[in-house]
Amino acid sequence: MSELQVKTMAELAQEGKIPEYLYWVGCMGSYDDRAKKITKAFVKLLQKAGVDFAVLGPEESCSGDPAKRAGNEFLFQMQAMSNIEVMNAYGVKKVITTCPHCFNTFKNEYPGLGGKYEVYHHSEILKKLVEEGKLQPADNPFENQTVTFHDPCYLGRGNGMYDEPRNVLKGARIQIKEMPNHKENAVCCGAGGAQMFKEAENQREEIFVFRTREALELNPDIIATACAFCNTMITDGVKHYNKEKEVQVLDIAEILLRSIEK
Amino acid sequence: MIHLLDNIIFTLLLGTGVGYFTWQVKKTIRNVKLGKPYDRTDRKNERWKNVLLVAFGQKKMFKRPIPALLHLAVYLGFIIINIEVIEIIIDGVFGTHRVLKFAGPFYDFLIASFEVLAFLVIVAVTLFWIRRNIIKLRRFNMPEMEGWPKKDANYILYFEFVLMTAFLTMNAADKKLQLLNHPHYDQAGSFPVSSFLLNILPEDPSSLVMIERSMWWIHIIGILIFLNYLYFSKHYHILLAFPNVFYAKLPPLAKLDNLESVKKEVELMLDPNADPYASPPDENEEPGRFGAKDIFDLKWINLLNAYTCTECGRCTSVCPANQTGKLLSPRKIMMSVRDRTEEVSKIIDKKGKFEDDGKSLLDYITPEEIWACTTCNACVEECPVMIDPLDIIIQIRQYMVMEESAAPAELNLMFTNIENNGAPWQYSQADRLNWVNE
Numbered sequence: 001m002s003e004l005q006v007k008t009m010a011e012l013a014q015e016g017k018i019p020e021y022l023y024w025v026g027c028m029g030s031y032d033d034r035a036k037k038i039t040k041a042f043v044k045l046l047q048k049a050g051v052d053f054a055v056l057g058p059e060e061s062c063s064g065d066p067a068k069r070a071g072n073e074f075l076f077q078m079q080a081m082s083n084i085e086v087m088n089a090y091g092v093k094k095v096i097t098t099c100p101h102c103f104n105t106f107k108n109e110y111p112g113l114g115g116k117y118e119v120y121h122h123s124e125i126l127k128k129l130v131e132e133g134k135l136q137p138a139d140n141p142f143e144n145q146t147v148t149f150h151d152p153c154y155l156g157r158g159n160g161m162y163d164e165p166r167n168v169l170k171g172a173r174i175q176i177k178e179m180p181n182h183k184e185n186a187v188c189c190g191a192g193g194a195q196m197f198k199e200a201e202n203q204r205e206e207i208f209v210f211r212t213r214e215a216l217e218l219n220p221d222i223i224a225t226a227c228a229f230c231n232t233m234i235t236d237g238v239k240h241y242n243k244e245k246e247v248q249v250l251d252i253a254e255i256l257l258r259s260i261e262k
Numbered sequence: 263m264i265h266l267l268d269n270i271i272f273t274l275l276l277g278t279g280v281g282y283f284t285w286q287v288k289k290t291i292r293n294v295k296l297g298k299p300y301d302r303t304d305r306k307n308e309r310w311k312n313v314l315l316v317a318f319g320q321k322k323m324f325k326r327p328i329p330a331l332l333h334l335a336v337y338l339g340f341i342i343i344n345i346e347v348i349e350i351i352i353d354g355v356f357g358t359h360r361v362l363k364f365a366g367p368f369y370d371f372l373i374a375s376f377e378v379l380a381f382l383v384i385v386a387v388t389l390f391w392i393r394r395n396i397i398k399l400r401r402f403n404m405p406e407m408e409g410w411p412k413k414d415a416n417y418i419l420y421f422e423f424v425l426m427t428a429f430l431t432m433n434a435a436d437k438k439l440q441l442l443n444h445p446h447y448d449q450a451g452s453f454p455v456s457s458f459l460l461n462i463l464p465e466d467p468s469s470l471v472m473i474e475r476s477m478w479w480i481h482i483i484g485i486l487i488f489l490n491y492l493y494f495s496k497h498y499h500i501l502l503a504f505p506n507v508f509y510a511k512l513p514p515l516a517k518l519d520n521l522e523s524v525k526k527e528v529e530l531m532l533d534p535n536a537d538p539y540a541s542p543p544d545e546n547e548e549p550g551r552f553g554a555k556d557i558f559d560l561k562w563i564n565l566l567n568a569y570t571c572t573e574c575g576r577c578t579s580v581c582p583a584n585q586t587g588k589l590l591s592p593r594k595i596m597m598s599v600r601d602r603t604e605e606v607s608k609i610i611d612k613k614g615k616f617e618d619d620g621k622s623l624l625d626y627i628t629p630e631e632i633w634a635c636t637t638c639n640a641c642v643e644e645c646p647v648m649i650d651p652l653d654i655i656i657q658i659r660q661y662m663v664m665e666e667s668a669a670p671a672e673l674n675l676m677f678t679n680i681e682n683n684g685a686p687w688q689y690s691q692a693d694r695l696n697w698v699n700e
Contacts, residue, residue: 006698025694027685036697057695061684069637070673071553071659073521075680077528080520108517113525153638158516184643185325188582193637197686198672201634204587211582 006043008057009090021053021120022092024106026099027062028228034235035228042098042122042253048260049134051125053096059086065101068109070194077113080105084115094118096125098253100154100227101192107159121155123164123226126256130171137172137259145221147174147255150211150234151186152227165226168252172259176224179214187211189225189233196229212237216247223249265357272354272482279486286493290502290569293607296616297562302509309508312648317507322646326576329393332386336422339383340500343376343429350482360436363450373451377433380426381455387422394419401575406594411496411573418497425484432477434459435470442467447474499572503647506570509563510648515639518656523550524664553660556622557603560657567649568600577641577651583634590634592641592651598626599654623658632658633670 012019023046029039046053064079087095095117097103107119129135149169155161162183169176181187190200190207200206212234215223223238225231228251235249315321320337323330352361363369394402394415402415434456439447441460444467463470492498499506530536554560577592578584584591602623610616635655642650662668669677676686684691 004698006695008695025697027687030694030697031685031687031689036700039697055695058692060694061691062680062686064680066686067677067680068518069656069659070669070676071656071661071663072669072677073524073552073660074528074664075677077520077524078531079680079684081528081532104514104516108514109520112520153636153640154516157639157643159514185580185640187580187585188636188638188640190582190636193635194673194676195636197676198633198670200586201583201588201590201630203583207582207586207636210586 004040004043007054008059009054009092010057010059012054013090018091019052019054021051021094021096021125022087022090023053023055024063024095024097024099024102025055025060026097026102026228028232029098030060032228032232034232038098038228038231038251038253041251041257042126045126045129045135045253045257045260049129051129056086056090061086063099063102063105065105066194066197068105069192070197076105076109080110080113080115084110084113087115087117092117094120096120096122098122098228098251100152100158101229104154104158121159121161121164121226123155123161123168123252126253127164127167127171130168130256135171135256135260137256140173141259142172142174142222142255145174146177146219147222147224148179148215148218148220149176149182150179150189150215150223150225150230151183152225152230153186153188153192155226156186157184165224165252168226168256169224172256174224174255174259177218177220179218181214187214189227189230191229191233196232206237206240208233208237209240212241216241216243220247222255223247224252224255225249226252269355269357275483275486276351276354279489283489283492286490289607289611290493290498292610293603294562294565294569296558296603296606297560297565298558300561300563302563305512308512309510312507312510312512313504316510316646316648317504320646322644322648325644332389335379335382335386336390339379339386339426342379343383345372346376346429347482347485350478354482359446360448360450363448369450370452373433374454377430377453377455380429383422383426384430387419387426391416391419401579404575404578404591404593406591406597407573407575411597414495414497415573417491418495421484421488421491425481425488428477428481428484430456431459432474432481434463435474435477438463439467439470439474442470444471496571496573499570499647502566502570506566507648509566511642511650511653515642516637518653521552521660523552551661552664553662554654554657555624555661555665557599557606558616559661560599560623560654564599564650564654564657565603567651567654568596568603570647571596571600571649572647573597574646576644576646577649580640580644582636582638582640588630588634589628590631595627595631595651595654596649599623602626624661627658629662629668632662 009022025039028035061083062079064076067079068076095106097106100121103119103121106117149166151162166176188207189211223234225234231249231251238244238247238249320334323333349362353359393399433453436447437453437456438460440449463473551559557565573593575593581590581592606616609619632655637652639652642652679686679688683689
């Protein structure tokens with residue numbers, strides 16, 4: 001049903017081309033049904049703005065982040081070195097990720113293993129495209145809607161990028177209603193450090209319930225975030241409170257796309 | 263003659279106090295060096311800036327304004343009133359009285375500001391005590407605070423209360439003797455706070471001299487005891503905060519080190535020309551351990567962090583795992599590292615070197631704590647002296663996974679999936695692009 005056309009690095013290489021950007025989709029963006037929608041929204045935005053990019057497709061692999069945070073440095077470095085080999089073989093210079101975890105490993109941890117790229121999180125790219133006028137949001141597409149933003153740890157505290165995703169929302173003419181704990185005080189969604197892949201320890205409640213409660217106290221229409229893991233966790237939190245009819249959990253890319261398509 | 267005896271006793275006490283403290287500092291350095299060497303001397307400008315803003319300026323404290331203001335009063339009191347200690351030492355050694363009084367109006371100003379600060383310290387310390395013992399703030403009453411840590415915190419407050427009270431009472435007696443034109447008590451200093459105490463002091467000069475002298479001795483002996491108490495106390499932060507902030511982790515916080523030992527092995531594995539049966543390049547090289555089982559495997563900076571921790575519990579109060587009722591408390595991780603380091607230190611003191619006691623850091627820190635961390639960096643961001651509990655948690659995870667294969671089963675499954683299909687789930691790598699046509 002989709003008319004999306006996305007080139008792989010291999011296809012472009014056969015044509016003798018190297019795109020300006022590699023879009024690293026990430027495991028969530030490739031396999032998770034909810035996250036795939038974010039991937040597609042972002043790809044549509046890139047295409048609307050005429051950005052020259054390709055993906056690795058079947059040659060993409062896990063960045064190694066969950067392995068590293070879970071203490072498996074071997075597996076992380078194996079993943080990193082083979083990913084670097086693939087990217088270097090295609091002459092990759094600039095990488096975009098929609099996942100703050102891939103973003104962090106590429107930007108901060110791959111250089112020491114021989115992978116030196118300009119690494120961008122999609123919030124940076126989208127912000128730039130709006131500023132350059134390549135993406136033009138409609139006036140007040142989200143009028144009268146309350147939107148709050150949940151900072152992903154690996155983007156915010158981890159890499160100091162608090163303003164980039166907020167500027168994308170501002171670009172979509174959205175006034176963010178902040179949670180009491182935001183930016184450097186933001187509470188984790190509960191997925192990081194490989195928690196996504198295991199059951200929680202003995203506890204009073206799930207972290208995602210704890211965090212979502214703070215967001216829901218603002219009576220938002222939309223909880224925006226910029227990480228597929230956060231999106232899953234907060235969505236679960238919204239379901240926990242039976243609010244899925246009233247509250248949407250959306251990625252900044254989806255919000256921007258809606259504001260443009262209005 | 264009696265004066266001379268006083269001077270000798272004072273000098274002996276001073277020498278003993280300072281000498282013993284020097285020995286404790288040396289022991290601290292020895293213990294911190296039990297950790298592995300690790301270079302943190304890059305980006306010097308940022309480091310000095312942090313020392314200025316975060317250590318001296320207490321920038322991170324001001325995220326919570328009420329304790330920040332109270333702490334500021336005690337901190338300024340500590341730094342500024344200690345100028346008075348210089349005078350006390352000179353007076354004590356040479357038998358002078360208020361030797362700096364030649365500074366005239368400036369001396370008056372100094373003494374007046376010491377008095378105001380001493381008063382503020384008493385107010386702050388009292389409020390601190392109320393917060394801990396009457397209001398019972400949650401972060402001061404968590405399981406890891408049971409026993410010594412709770413007592414330690416109160417002892418520090420009592421110490422400061424006694425020191426400041428002695429200082430003000432001494433000044434009041436001095437002022438009263440000055441008013442009586444008692445010999446040796448020349449007009450010197452301005453006493454905006456202790457003047458209020460004049461009426462409750464006795465009228466006869468000999469009692470006043472006795473009070474003035476006793477308070478003088480209590481004040482200085484108290485300071486010397488306090489100095490030597492630091493090593494055993496969370497209060498060590500008053501000194502260690504400065505080097506600790508200098509050597510702290512700088513942003514980006516989410517960046518973790520790539521283990522060099524692992525890198526060597528992975529490179530060998532991926533190198534098609536490597537000889538799999540080759541012996542290690544250096545036969546004498548001790549086979550290193552991956553990750554941390556004991557304090558010896560940690561970085562020295564982790565151990566400095568542990569001695570610096572003042573157990574304020576801000577880290578724990580923002581930890582998402584702790585806030586949702588899990589066992590993990592970043593503060594307790596730091597306290598465990600210090601406790602184990604002290605245990606090792608005692609063995610070294612006794613036997614001259616460390617002998618295996620069959621214990622390790624993992625007798626203090628449980629897997630349940632270690633696996634509850636989301637690596638969100640909230641604790642690191644929150645710490646007023648830039649301690650990094652996360653770095654310790656990750657190193658213990660590395661030991662558990664790479665040396666003991668003791669990860670939770672679901673994580674082992676995740677590892678296997680990444681190894682086999684390049685994703686944490688059991689999806690085929692060939693399906694990575696399916697989203698395009700869905």
